[in-house]
């Protein structure tokens with residue numbers, strides 16, 4: 001089966017500005033991928049090309065085995081982009097109905113209202129919606145055709161906590177139903193919740209690509225937490241572990257360092273009374289910090 005998306009050395013220029021540079025990426029169907037990067041990294045530009053809204057300056061791309069502009073492909077895509085525009089003087093349910101009519105096998109209106117949390121607002125005129133409600137309407141419209149492939153560009157911006165929660169529950173259901181999800185976000189907890197694959201770009205260039213765990217492991221810093229016995233004083237600990245950063249909360253010690261394995265061996269060799277030891281590699285956020293700091297030092301990720 002053809003991949004969900006396939007980019008082959010795709011470059012996009014806006015005048016002299018290179019927004020995306022020779023990006024090659026193949027994403028199999030059923031994958032949940034987070035496309036991460038700092039502001040201006042080229043995430044939205046990449047999504048726009050995949051949606052057929054703009055075309056690459058160089059390189060080739062295919063979506064669900066065809067061109068994103070082909071009607072047959074377009075019907076199987078859904079997108080929630082950053083800019084939300086609504087047709088004024090229509091009610092929420094009328095707007096959804098209008099979009100549903102475009103598709104052969106749309107999802108039921110009731111399902112779309114329910115999944116987007118808009119059931120209580122179905123009769124509201126769209127121009128009266130709040131920013132967060134407009135985004136929820138945009139979500140309902142993205143799902144109207146029961147798409148195989150869903151693009152979500154910073155989807156939860158402006159949503160309140162409850163809407164966010166409902167949104168991610170729906171996304172998890174869609175993921176369980178085998179949909180392909182391509183997400184951009186600046187909220188690393190959201191990427192960690194949903195992504196099985198993480199792609200990091202910077203200045204339009206691919207910097208890292210791997211499973212969520214692989215990308216997390218790029219983080220060099222580890223956190224070791226343990227309970228210190230009465231004879232383990234801050235002074236004794238400092239003498240053993242040198243400059244590693246420590247924070248004490250009663251007898252619970254949190255130690256942050258790049259070489260926690262070596263420090264743990266030192267503590268055990270010394271016979272230090274420590275227990276309930278936990279070592280964690282840190283999250284995606286720290287991994288991205290590691291990638292950016294490599295960038296600054298001119299190292300490759």
Ligand SMILES: Nc1ncnc2c1ncn2[C@@H]1O[C@H](COP(=O)(O)OP(=O)(O)OP(=O)(O)O)[C@@H](O)[C@H]1O
Nearest residue numbers: 014017018019037038039040041042043044045046
């Ligand atoms: N239509 C355009 N004309 C000129 N430059 C553009 C255009 N669209 C994007 N760019 C530039 O291309 C680069 C990539 O922008 P893009 O919106 O893809 O970044 P992004 O990763 O989505 O950023 P953010 O996280 O801020 O949404 C930026 O430097 C941006 O200024």
